[in-house]
Amino acid sequence: MDAKVVIRDEAAADAEQIGAVTAAAFENMEISDHTEQFVVEALRAANALTVSLVAELDGRIVGHIAFSPVTMSDGTPDWYGLGPVSVLPACQGQGIGKALIEAGLARLKTINARGCCLVGHPEYYPRFGFHNTAGLSHAGVPPEVFFVLAFDGQVPRGSVEFHPAFLASGPSVG
Numbered sequence: 001m002d003a004k005v006v007i008r009d010e011a012a013a014d015a016e017q018i019g020a021v022t023a024a025a026f027e028n029m030e031i032s033d034h035t036e037q038f039v040v041e042a043l044r045a046a047n048a049l050t051v052s053l054v055a056e057l058d059g060r061i062v063g064h065i066a067f068s069p070v071t072m073s074d075g076t077p078d079w080y081g082l083g084p085v086s087v088l089p090a091c092q093g094q095g096i097g098k099a100l101i102e103a104g105l106a107r108l109k110t111i112n113a114r115g116c117c118l119v120g121h122p123e124y125y126p127r128f129g130f131h132n133t134a135g136l137s138h139a140g141v142p143p144e145v146f147f148v149l150a151f152d153g154q155v156p157r158g159s160v161e162f163h164p165a166f167l168a169s170g171p172s173v174g
Contacts, residue, residue: 005096007103010052010064015044017061018054018086025063025086035169036084042165043068050080051107055087055096063087065100067108068165070117072136073158080108081162082118101128105149115150117160136160 010018022037043049048068055063065085072079082104087096105128108116117136118125122144130147135157138146148155 004058005062005094005099006056007053007099008056010049010054014054014061015041018052018064021061021064021088022084022086024088025092026084028089033169036086038168038170039084039166040064040066041171042168043163046163046165048163048165050111051104053100053104053107055100057091057096062091063096063100065097065104067104067116068163070163071161072156073160074156076114076154076156078112078114079156079160080113080116081160081166082116083120109151114152115148115155117146117148119145120147121145138162 018040019037022040026032026034026036043066044052049066050069051067053065054061063086065082067080067082070079070081082101085097085100105116117138118130119138119141125147128149130149132143132146133148133155134143136148136155136159137143138160
């Protein structure tokens with residue numbers, strides 16, 4: 001990764017740039033429904049961005065990652081969902097996404113999170129310790145793309161529900 005990349009907390013003034021980076025990152029992704037920027041906006045509006053980090057390169061935002069609370073059907077508290085994670089296409093493959101994920105996971109641990117889950121690419125997330133599990137699922141998501149990482153070694157059982165903001169399909173109104 002370029003030494004000029006700085007990972008920092010999102011600031012209020014970053015929202016528009018984060019939206020643009022997120023839209024650009026998913027624009028040509030076939031598996032995307034191209035609503036990720038609206039999800040981030042809805043999470044922000046709901047005050048559900050527990051951890052929201054940006055990657056800056058030469059003072060310009062080139063990446064973003066969001067973590068928000070999830071609900072476990074077995075009642076296990078303090079679990080979070082990772083996503084979306086976005087890096088401008090021109091900056092992908094330089095370790096920026098990796099840096100965002102590692103910084104975000106470290107931040108979750110500092111707030112005593114018990115674990116993190118996500119829906120993502122099966123070849124990418126295992127390198128961070130995420131794995132598939134038979135005991136926990138997310139409705140409508142194939143098990144090979146649903147991943148968990150338990151910080152305390154205990155994986156909840158049942159199903160997980162991401163924040164309702166993940167249903168956002170357009171800009172927030174109001």
